[in-house]
Amino acid sequence: MQSRKLLPALGLLVLFMLPVLPVPEFWITQLNYIGMFALVALGLVLLTGVGGLTSFGQAAFVGVGAYTTALLSTRYGISPWLALFAGLACTVLIALLLAWLTLRMSGHYLPLATIAWALSLNYLIANTEFLGKYDGILGLPALNLFGLSLQDGRALYYLVWIFALAGAWGVKNLLDSRPGRAIRALNGGTVMAEAMGVSTFRYKVVIFVIAAMLASVSGWLFAHFQRTVNPSPFALKMGIEYLFMAVVGGVGTVWGAFVGSGVLKILEDQLKELLPRLLGSNGNFEVIVLGVLLVLMLKYAPKGLWPFFQGLTARWLPARRRAHDWDGAAPLPARDKPEPGELLLEVDKVRKQFGGLVAVNDVSFKIRAGEIIGLIGPNGAGKSTTFNLVSGVLSLTSGKVNFRGLPVGGLNSRRIAERGMSRTFQHVKMIADMTVLENVALGGYLRSSSGTLRAMLRLDRAEERCLFAEAEKQLQRIGMQGQMHELAGNLALGPQRLMEIARALCTDPALLLLDEPAAGLRHKEKQALAEVLRQLKAEGLSILLVEHDMEFVMGLTDRIVVMEFGTKLIEGTPEEVQASPEVRAAYLGTEH
């Protein structure tokens, strides 16, 4: 516990003492560059490592920041501090445009668009008289802070590292927050996050803009450090190197950005010295080694250096548990519940066609508040498709779905989640590197409101406590509070399914849709789950359940809908269904 607080404090002290110690100018300059690069790499950690999107155009955003301040401070005599905000404004506009164009499509269109954008910007600068063409803009003023000149590299050092560490602090805070959990859900696909009410498009845009802004700040620092700007440090090659830094350091970790920038900057300088001497001629030979290293890194250490170090030191510095600080937190707002017996869900002739195949053929059924309805049928009967139609994951070909008296057919799953329907998935969808508690807390997304900025400034702690209190309550409800600090990816399949149920409960649903909740559970666990579901029913919750385990379904449900070949075969109480010759025929075949 002691060393955990001592080490970072010591590191911070050394970092801030360095310029006053007799450290050679060369290393101060190196550290200035490392701090500036780390700011850019930090953005890529958020964008690529956490969000699963990639940009090769970060160097171009650095260029936007640098050129804006260069232009404003030399030509128009505007204070660099104002120019910082002007640069950020330009960056945000460009980033929003690129995001709007590409982020609705598959993940690989963003990197392609950023390659094109980086090339375009570079050629534009290099050919525009106004921006000084290849020579750039010379004679930028040094920064001033409260009358203190930051002309000296040792003075600017403090500014660079304050910005870099503030960036790291902000990103770290963001990752451990309500919007952060939504962002971390992006990487595994968008279906689950949308079903929890998260607008995945919005968060993709948010992280792209944040990454661009971090790059822009770095460009502003860079311009006033060099006191001159020209196109080459903002070229595509540099954009690729930024990505490289993030990958080398550990693309999913905040401190990896710093390790990566440090390693790359120092390595590149050494190679630039060494290789031309080895090869006997001049040229950018370091890119060969960097390229090969990048491929080898992805192959043998895809997580990067920082997680590797963490793995080595895990014995002495085990991962810290989240402090349990949410006792007595206020409950999250709850929605008004339907009266028992009220018509909750009305599915009217829903139909889904995939090309010529009719997967669901005009299926209708109703659910009243407080009922547990089972949806059964042989494999391929269209149960999961019906499920996806009701929850908005798939779009209807025709038919109507009414939920609490309002039509929800045609709405996407996010809007349906807002209305109080929550679901689990046949194949568990979770964030493997988050704890069980955090995964469940994602379910509380729609019941909380802290935004990205609040989260980065850590103003969201009160609400976070409420979220975790709610998440713990739901975990207790299904008997999983003992495992709440474990990583979700380390759980066995059964507990993972239970965790999904807790997450769905955390949304405070009026109707719970469970897709094969008992699959992978042992006998005792099934009994326990049935008990939990009965208890939920007693509390007024309604449940629609797709399940193969007949004992489980028959003992639990009020009514059962049987499907075969996409159509509804019959609907009735468990006894009626068990007695039905048609159901037997569907499951076991008929004699001819």
Next chain:
Amino acid sequence: MDFSIASILMLDGVTNGAIYALLALATVLVFAVTRVIFIPQGEFVAFGALTMAGLQLGQTPLTVHFLIAMGALVALMDLAAGWRAGQALPRAAAAALKSAAPALLIGLLALWAAPQKLPLVLQALLTLAIVTPMGGLVYRLAYQSLADASVLVLLIVSVGVHFALTGLGLVFFGAEGSRNPSFWDASFNAGPLMLSGQTLIIILASIALILMLWLFFERSLYGKALRATAVNRLGARLMGISSTAAGRLSFTMAAFIGALSGLLISPTTTIFYDSGFLIGLKGFVAAVFAGLSSYPGAALGAVLVGLLESFSSFWASAFKEVIVFTSILPVLLWRSLRDPHTEEH
């Protein structure tokens, strides 16, 4: 602008567009089969053009040594993989030799043939023979063990390979550019247009290759196997189609197309060790026109890119690259409006 200038620009655009079309097809081919966004495609263009230039001077281009070195490395890797999988040594050695044999044989042949001052056509064939096997070798070295990684990881690998190959290009060919002699010096007059033999060769070769690719994918079992891999890797594997072989084949074809493009384009413009990147990226823009999936769409997109480039170089020559690369943005907009819900992970 009068008609004669317009028609000259058109011809210029179509000629370049034909080259971009070839590269766009290669990009689509590689992406469809392996999900790799193959940024280093352009490096093969430079390798092709500059290897040919080396042969022209009667030198042995360093690409030959590179080919042999890669072949040897692949043999070693295969040997190590076989040994780790517990294969008997002779069997592992035979397998390793088999995968490296074409590279090694061609390399040795080229070592002998390079200083012989062969006729132009034989030099061109030798160049193709040297560069083409590099595709499969690059796949083996960089991509094969990551074949199931996400599109994003493969894209970053591509960038690493691009870095390495560009740097090596500088080592092999130096910083000076080269321009090769035309394959056909004839010229024809058609109204205001002067059609050079080289232009004709470029256009005809592109059309021929596009037709051949079409036949390959539509009519041959091998082509259908590649398409099956593109649709569903696991399914194809269950049908006995090796996704590794499919990957190697598609990369080999990409290298062939790249080298051929290099040969075709080098008589019309000076090629430097890093010129391939921009040429390849324009093929890329064309492929994005087609959503990285349609071959005719990619060819059409390529001609549009070529025309856009030639007309913008007339009106605003300094901003020609800006215009070409910015044109990808409206294309992306159009694609995202047309097809908003594509989601892949």
